[in-house]
Amino acid sequence: MFRAIIKQLWNRKRSNISVAIELVCVFCLVWYIVDYLFVFAYNCNIPNTRDIRHTWKVNLGIFPEGTPQYSAEEDEPEALLANFNRLLQILNNYPGVEAVGVCDLGSTPETGYINGERFRSATDTACLAWGQNIALLPTEDFFRVFGYTSGEGQVAVSTSDFDWSGANPAVLSRSMAQALFPDGNAMGREFCPVRNASMIYRVVGVIDDIKRFEFQRVQMAYYLPLRLTADVLSRDGEWSIRNLVIMVRSKASIPDNVFREAFRKEMTDALQIGNFYLKSIVSFSKIKDDTTAEFGIANAIRVRIYLMAFFLLNILLCVMGTFWYRINLRRSEIGLRKALGSTSRNIRNLFFLEGLILLAAAAIMAMVVELQFVKADLIETLGQDRSDSTVCLPDQTALRFLITNAITAAILATIILAAIWLPAKRAASVPPVEALRDE
Amino acid sequence: MNKQYLKQAWNLLRQEKFFSSIYILGTGLSITVVMVLSIVLYVRLANIYPETNRDRILVVQNAVENYEEGGFSSSRLSIQLIETVFQPLESAEAVTATISYHEGEENYVQPEGSSDQWPVTVQYVDTAYWRVFSFRFLHGQPFSGADFRSGIRVAVIAESLAKRLFGTIEVRGQYMSLNFETYRISGVVKDVSFVTERTYAQIWVPYTLVPDYKGTFGRSGSLGKMTAFILAPSTNEVGRVKEEALDRFHRYASQYEEESPSIVGQPDRHWQSTLRTFSTSEPDFTKALLQYGFIFLILLLVPAISLSGMADSRMERRLAEMGVRRAFGAPRSSLMGQVFSENFLFTLLGGGVGLLFSYLLVLLSRSWIMGLGKEFAGNVPDGVEVVLTPAMLLNMPVFGIALLVCFLLNLLSAMIPAWKVSHQEIVYSLNT
Known part of the structure; x- marks a missing residue:
């Protein structure tokens, strides 16, 4: 049967060649997209301790000078600090709020901001790590707002679990602790910036890893305390109040839109303290979506999925069209086979096999073409950081090549079978007498 | 003669409904995708209210300072730079600075x-x-x-x-x-x-x-927070305005040898300015155009190969007819003409379907599709509807592009079948 099919394919090489060329092209293009989506999906599945469900960024405004609501007195640093603390207290007391956190603007999760530095272990100069700096107010609970966990059992942690009182305390993310102190025991150890060895930080805790964005890999991070005093809070000071971001976690039992509406309604007046007023409350899910869109990732994914659908539809129509024609030309053969005892199923399988053999041939050629792209280093790996030595599955080129090609082949096989199914069914249902008479 | 071909094609189309609908769908699909991309580019590049002067506007978005000891700063422009370099331009009709x-x-x-x-x-x-x-x-x-x-x-x-x-x-x-x-x-x-x-x-x-609109970054006072738009009196004079602007900038920059401020190849024409993402290097415009060309080509070529295969199968069935025509003295060119015009009917039908469908797609996806292909896409602010006016979609340039795309697709998909049919040995053709 196999040989017969090969012979059939050879006899109709003219139309088969155009189908095969089309298959090779589409195979390569679909593979390129599958590969991108594979890496994307892989990254999205890397666990992230930061849980942004039911979390909100509370945006405050400050009445500008000269407006009726403005009070010069309230703009004094002491008053600013007192008002800010009162505001946090009110937030903490709000019934729908589970936890309140404060961090500096550059540490806001799910935004484009990032700052950080390269560190080394204080004792071993070979142990290096670049980490993102996250500066948080230790008196509020940043960790609980984002559901941070720690250790084997993924126990929930709270900011107050750590001792932020000493000189330069730091909490490390697990991967950063591992990089700086490979022996596995980081607690109480010291590390310093590569560019400034006299600035010594002491590890007061290790927590689970975060990802900066869902579609990226683990981001090493270190958490430092923010020290808020009246003199650093003044408008022109190092830490203008505008640089602080307030976030809250709402109770999971309250639906998000209900919480937002209630919060806006009930807190607008309550949060008008001194020169502060409530501007808006935005969910971190929204911030995340906006950042994904801004970085062009949302569009990159959409466009790739649409293009893939386009290519697959092309293949569907191409195979359907050519096989419809082919089956019509071979009605007498089908009639003869049926007369000799083939069932409709046998005949359908014959055409299915024909399509799959064509696909197999195309797949081999396509893989040769793809290899050239891989060799020329034209294949992008989302989230790859070449300075990071951690090896993930997407970095294992050969394995990834096999997996993504297998996925591509499976997708195309499904499409081809679907395309052949309709014309083959029609052909197989023709009574043999009628088919034979066509001659 | 052509009318005869079209009549014949129409009848064929009705006889082979299944095959014809697959063929027309395939064409429509291809045209849809190409037209979606074309409409996005049209809206991004053409003269559209209130940017109806896009074809004679020059844009300067950012500047860089490259320091002698290494390192650089880059930002938007300062008002000082715009006031001393661009606003005095003699050849320009108007120059505006915005934040x-x-x-x-x-x-x-x-x-x-x-x-x-x-x-x-x-x-x-x-x-x-x-x-x-x-x-x-x-x-x-x-x-x-x-x-x-x-x-x-x-x-x-x-x-x-x-x-x-x-x-x-x-x-x-x-x-x-x-x-x-x-x-x-x-x-x-x-x-x-x-x-x-x-x-x-x-x-x-x-x-x-803006409280500190005069504020500058960097050292020469060239970096700030403004964007400059220069309007040339007419499209022909854009080049002249750009030359004068560059000349004035060079004279300005020569005062600051240590900071060596640069506007990295700007002022840009509008289309160039849409390709500029990073402030420190000039985008490779030729490469960007080639990339777009390549994408268009792929989007046309992939369906063209499959359409070509289908058209080829169709022609195979009609070899005998072609053989008879050749035997009675029809020249090859007229056979090729027949295949092309027959096929064009199919392509046009598909094109019509495709264009309508592409409007639908653009309208449905308008909240994000305009950011297509941008490195950093601007987010639509909360509660804002992206409005597409009929004039942006239904206009001569878009129809023209659609027709051109149909023509190209037809050429790509009918070329091989037409060649094969008209160059087959007459005896062979007659024998099928």
Whole structure:
């Protein structure tokens, strides 16, 4: 049967060649997209301790000078600090709020901001790590707002679990602790910036890893305390109040839109303290979506999925069209086979096999073409950081090549079978007498 | 003769309904995708309200300082740079400086008698802005030069905002509260769609209201927070204006040898400015054009191969007919002509379907599709509908592109079958 099919394919090489060329092209293009989506999906599945469900960024405004609501007195640093603390207290007391956190603007999760530095272990100069700096107010609970966990059992942690009182305390993310102190025991150890060895930080805790964005890999991070005093809070000071971001976690039992509406309604007046007023409350899910869109990732994914659908539809129509024609030309053969005892199923399988053999041939050629792209280093790996030595599955080129090609082949096989199914069914249902008479 | 071909093709189409519909669907699919991309590019590049002068506008978005000891700073332009280099340009019709992104800002309007706040987008502009861009004033006029110079709180607002705030557009001289500050309204303009991102706003106010609009970064005082738009008197004179601008900039830059400020190849024409993502290096425009060309080619070629295969199968069935025509003396060219015109009927039908479908797709996905292919896409602000006017979609250039695409696709898909049919041995053809 196999040989017969090969012979059939050879006899109709003219139309088969155009189908095969089309298959090779589409195979390569679909593979390129599958590969991108594979890496994307892989990254999205890397666990992230930061849980942004039911979390909100509370945006405050400050009445500008000269407006009726403005009070010069309230703009004094002491008053600013007192008002800010009162505001946090009110937030903490709000019934729908589970936890309140404060961090500096550059540490806001799910935004484009990032700052950080390269560190080394204080004792071993070979142990290096670049980490993102996250500066948080230790008196509020940043960790609980984002559901941070720690250790084997993924126990929930709270900011107050750590001792932020000493000189330069730091909490490390697990991967950063591992990089700086490979022996596995980081607690109480010291590390310093590569560019400034006299600035010594002491590890007061290790927590689970975060990802900066869902579609990226683990981001090493270190958490430092923010020290808020009246003199650093003044408008022109190092830490203008505008640089602080307030976030809250709402109770999971309250639906998000209900919480937002209630919060806006009930807190607008309550949060008008001194020169502060409530501007808006935005969910971190929204911030995340906006950042994904801004970085062009949302569009990159959409466009790739649409293009893939386009290519697959092309293949569907191409195979359907050519096989419809082919089956019509071979009605007498089908009639003869049926007369000799083939069932409709046998005949359908014959055409299915024909399509799959064509696909197999195309797949081999396509893989040769793809290899050239891989060799020329034209294949992008989302989230790859070449300075990071951690090896993930997407970095294992050969394995990834096999997996993504297998996925591509499976997708195309499904499409081809679907395309052949309709014309083959029609052909197989023709009574043999009628088919034979066509001659 | 051609009419005869088309009649014949029409009859064939009706005889082979299944096959024909697959063929037309395939064509339609291809045209849909190419047209979606074309419409996006058209909206991004063509003259569209209020940026109706895009073909004679030059844009300078950012500048860099490269320091002798290594390192660089880059940012938007300072007002000093714009005032000394671009505003005195003799060949330009008008030069405007704008601040479109005021750091970390969120703007809210406080409607009277309500504790609600409405988010709005604000542009900070000067008086030349209204000449460079063609806003249609429905009521009132732009703020005056005197208002601008003295930094008075005065605003031009969009029609929709005026209606929402006051229920009418006749609001010149009325007051409104923006971020708790009171602004006098000087005029109302027709709404701007978010697709013209650079001019999109609901409120336009003098940039002299931005507290530190004169602030500079870096060392030479060239870096700041402004964008410059230069309007040339006509499309032909854009090159001349650019030359003068470059010349003036070189003279300016020569004062600062240590900082060596640069505007990295700008001023850009509008289409070039849309390709500029990073401030420190000039984009490779040829490469970008080649990339777009390559994408168009792939989008046409993939369906063309499959269509070509299908057309080939169809022609195989009609070899005998072609053989007879050849035997009676029809030249090859006329056979090829027949195949092409027959096929063109199919392609045109598919093209019509495809164009309609592409409108549908663009309308359905308008909230994101305009950011297609951009490295950093601007987010549509909360609650803002991206408006596509009929004029953006139904116009001669778009129809023209659609027809051209049909023609190209037809050429690509019918070429091989036509060649094969007309060059087959007559005896062979007759024998099939």
